[in-house]
Amino acid sequence: MRRCLDYLAKVWALVHKEMLTLVKDPANRTLLIVPALMQALLYGYGATYDLTNVPYAVLDQSRGAASTELLARLDGTGVFHRVATLTSSGQLAGVIDRSEALVVISIPSDFEERVAAGQQAPLQVILDGRNSSTAGSAASYVSSIVASYNQSLGNVSSIAVVSRSWFNPNLESRWNMMPGLIASLSLIQTLMLAALSVAREREQGTFDQLLVTPFTPLQILIGKAVPSILVGLLQSTIIFLIILFWFKIPMNGSVWLLYLALFTFTTASVGIGLSISAVALNMQQAMLYTFMLIMPFMLLSGLLTPVRNMPEALQMLTYANPLRFGIDTVRRIYLEGAGLGDIAFNFIPLLAVAIITLPLAAWLFRNRLA
């Protein structure tokens, strides 16, 4: 009992010191809160694929009732805004080239007659493919408007697609993006903090002073890991609260499970950060290594592009990426309300990373060759 208490007291001394050095620096204090807050808001408002404003131009050579009705439906969406009404096909290329319009709808002169006769009436939609995903969404938007117009004309096609999207009924990309941020934004900070923690001490010479104390590598590891994990969880919490109360995205899962997942994820990130830190000779190196890792972590995480779209070899690589499973787990708990049973597999790669990197870091503290 006494020995156990002695052990804990020692670890506490180290954790306490780490927290003090973290909080005492005013620059550090702002770093703990402000970037998380700012980035959550920036991503929430800035990073979206949703179409809310599509400038379009029209070349209406038919000028009949059918074309007017169709265009009125388009304008009625509130998404499409007509920026130009063209008079000749020669003007067509200009509006797209100058990015004045994302879409040009060209209605041929025989449109009215064909619709009236019940024939197939071609409608040309020209898209600015320089931004493929927005153009794609705009095209599908136009198609669905045309389809509903078709229906109103009584041209019922034999198969009608009725889709309902679960977990995100309006398919808002913010819903997809934001829960992922709970993991990804805190990863950057946690990794950086952990990577600098030992490198800073090495650079300032305090690490030797630490190594001559009777601390065992395990105690140093715990002392170094706990503050970084706490900071990571703090950041996740800030983002979580913003998503829940500011952006009002409903949380379907258990908060406890969310935090269990976040804890596992943050521990794995801290393990990677501390390993970087133990290898780096100085803070500059630690920063470099961290930045070198953050980019692939983000790209291979599935935050922006689905993992299953990647080549097979890269998909294998993502198993070493804690962010992939961090984002997936958080999203599923948050949006799906997934239970522990549903996401249990995700914990395996996360724990594997933690189990390899943490002891590696502890070993490197003392055995890194000078």
Added chain:
Amino acid sequence: MNETPTVVVQNLCKAFVGPDGKRFAAIDHVSMAVRAGELTALVGPDGAGKTTLIRMMAGLLKPDSGSLQVLGIDVAAHPQSVQDRISYMPQRFGLYEDLSVQENLDLYADLHGVPQEQRHERFTRMLDMTDLARFTERPAGKLSGGMKQKLGLACTLVRSPDLLILDEPSVGVDPLSRRDLWKIVQQLVDEEQLSVIVSTAYMDEAERCGRVVVFNHGRLLADGSPGTLRQRARGMTYTASPPQGTPARELQARLIDRPDLIIDAVPRGGNVRFIRRAEEDEPRLKDVLRDAPYEPRPEELEDAFMMLLRQQEGEKGATKPSGEAPSIAVNGRQDQPVIVVRDLVRKFGDFTAVASTSFEVIRGEIFGLLGPNGAGKTTTFRMLCGLLPATSGYLEVAGRNLRTARAEARGRIGYVSQKFALYGNLSVRENLEFFGGAYGLRGQTLKERIAASLEQFDLDPSAQSGILPPGYKQRLAMATGLLHQPDILFLDEPTSGIDPLARRAFWRTITALAKGGVTIVITTHFMEEAEYCDRIAIQDAGKMLALGTPQQVREQTAASGAQDMNSAFIAIVEQGRAQREIAANSI
């Protein structure tokens, strides 16, 4: 030419904002003139203002007020035209570590626009003087500290300047390299009638100069030839011999504890050299010296220097006697070895940093590890502290085998590193609390120990550690190292970068600790500090060259006529190197 002074300083002032936010005068109303064709030394402890003055002369800093003329040019107005004619070597010279010796020379020649046809002759001369001709292909980063400094000097001198300014060229350089460096400078003065201004903290270096200017706290204290400065101490300098069986440092401690009678005292050659206050009478002096006989000795520049420093600082009682030995419970017998080293080896790849070294350190002993740069003393030291695992051999510290009980052994030692290695943004108390906790102290015990050590080292608990003056930083480092009452205290070059008065105070504490039974292992660059040690070890190229009391080590080189520790050290290292060469040639 010789009549016009190279540098004329008039009423010069420069102030900075210190780390604590207060303004302080780095140069405070200084007036002086430097004669041409002469070697002029700026001496003074760290922070005296030497570097500030030198940087102003080189046109790198603008004075706040006063005038400064170099080679007849107003530096503040035309820094570039001064820089075109002088060569300046800063304390940390910017060598490109990945470039070879030759490439560094080429680069500096390019930077200074030295014409191609002059280069060959100049390079040959520089390489010859610095003895670096053999190493032209070696990357600068792979040179020893002394060689780097010589290369720095060579790069500074790629062109022939009208004035050479060197800022502490011998800092962190061992006695051998120091001697070589000065040989080069002397040669330049003799052969080229070059004007040289050099700043230094070493008195033996100042003694070689034609002119010595003493600074402290930004003020000019004295200015003159070494001979005239020495006069100030005339008639006040003595040597006392300690009675049989008493270490010289204990007599020294007794003397330095009486600032009312004694201006300064240092152990030297088994005796104690001291400066008495002129106004005090004989009987009181006899009273302090008791059974130690004493006799007058010729005064030296260092005596005058110490007197000047004390005069400026002594009034406010800079070194208050650090009291009696701290109460440290000593367990075990007095003559037991607390450090046992047998056949210790450390290799880095193919390179053997420490070769089969054996020695023992006895409880309560002050043990000094000396050696030139790169000799393996730092490696040995780091292995003893448990910072570096040994490649092979037996290592026992405080009764614990360092291979099997590392954490336990570490719990019994204290460590004070060369650089300040505590947490700068924590307060004094927070640092002490953390390290106390690290050694398993907590609760009431921790509180009491911290209170005692704040008192003993006269520290302000709420001060931020990082902005303490160097002397106080070191006190904090000592307090931290001693908090858990270790059996052994390891000190790595603890006195580099602190002024002579603080060094006296530091050694006073060490003497007290050793008397209290703490074993001290210390590395130092100041050879005269070996005199405080009971025994010293001199290493070179990983091998133990000498081991014994300072007296024995000096006697080992008696044949070569070495008088002081510095020349004894040089003689021993050179003997060792000569023997190695013979051995290498015979294979």
